[in-house]
Structure formats: C-alpha cells, structure tokens
Amino acid sequence: MNFLSKKEKKISDNFLKKGYLINAADNKKSLNYLFSTFSKEISKILKKKIIDLNYIHNYISINNLNEFRMELHHNVNKDKDIRFHYFRIGQNSLYNIVGNELMMQNKLNLSIQFPDDSSSLLPIHSDAWQGNSPYEVNLWIPLVNCFRSKSMFILKAKHRYTYFNNKKKFSSDSGKIYKTLKNKLEWMHVKKGQYLLFDQSLPHGNIVNKEKQTRITFNCRFKSIFSPYGNKKIAEYFSPITERPMTDIGNNFVSPF
C-alpha cells in the first residue's frame, strides 16, 4: 500500500530506478548565499576577487591545494547560516526521498580538483562499505558546471545487486572494482545552479580531471532522524534540523508510574 500522491510516487520511482536525481536549486536565495559566502571566503584567502571559479588553479599551486582547501572548508563552515541555506537548496527533494524529520551532517565537505591533479582523487567506493548507514543520502552541489571527468560517476542503479550480492566475485581493491564496473558507471552532468542528490550506498567516485577547468563541489549527508545509524553517530557527526513537535513531546515524555 502506498498513499503517496502521483507526483511523489513518480519522484520516488525515478530515484529508485536511477539512484540519484538532478534538479535546479529549490531555493535561489539560498543558492546565492552559498555562492556568495564561498566567493567571499576565497577572496579573503587569495586577497583578490576571483571572477571565474573554473580557473582558480591559476592562483594556487597543487602543492598548496590541500592546505588551501582545508582553510576554505574551515572558514565556510564557520558561517552560522551556511547549513541552513545548504539544506534549503535541496529541501524539496530531501523531503521526497528521505522524509521530513532530518538529520544533517554537522559540516559541509568541500572537494576541489584541479585539471590533471591526481593527488585529490576519490577512488570508487560506497560510503556504506566504509561504515556509513545505507539510509544516508548525499546532497552534492557544484559551484561550477560539472561534466565528463570534471564530474563524478555513480554505478547505474540497475547493477546494484548484480555485483555486490555475489561475495565470491567481490574484491576490495578499488582499482579492480573500477575495472569491473567501468562500463556500468554513469557520469553526472550537473550544471552550476543545480544539485545532485544521490544514494551514497551505490559505488561512486572520480578520476583525474582531464578538462581545462577546476571542479569545486560541496557535499553533505542527510538521513531520517529515526532510520538506523552507521558508525557516524548523533552529535559528533549529525544533528537534527527538522524535528517535529510530536517527536519532541515523545522524547521528553516521563511516565508518572
């Protein structure tokens, strides 16, 4: 039995079929907030105004990239409203795909891949293999257009059970996994202003960025307050962002007997 509306059912079915969805930002003001906070922080570090984020590799050497990324990550996450706006960008889809009582990761993750940089790769993996709860979803927001090797790949959801239910065939070597699955991967083409919401239990990752532009993306995990937890626990990693009154009442209930 399923009492979802026709529209909700369509969104659910598409997500189950593909393992991801790509939409224009649900809230443009929040999108602008994310972009302007990022630009402000980047300008402070580099002491100059950056007009086109696609070419920030012209201002930083690969040797300094990780330090730069960490400083930027720290400064953006210090903004007290950044998580609120990040959530707003994908709110409608999060409600449709996960539910309306949500946990959100305490910090946004930031990735930067310069052209031809092999030092900041994310080899094929599933977060759920590494201890994350399979109930978590990832909201991935690019600050530049992402396509081909300047983007990320996800295993086509129809292959979800083909490989990984056969434990004998399974290798934990990411190079071997990538080779096996190479033709079954789908590259995410996500434009600036759009977001990608994907099932992080599906294998995903990236390769060396062979485009002439830098890839800059944020990502952040969400889950239902009440779904099972993996090794990422409440408080240190997640916090509730849309708790409803009956949950609050239930949590504080004390029996007089």
Ligand SMILES: [Fe+2]
């Ligand atoms: Fe991941």
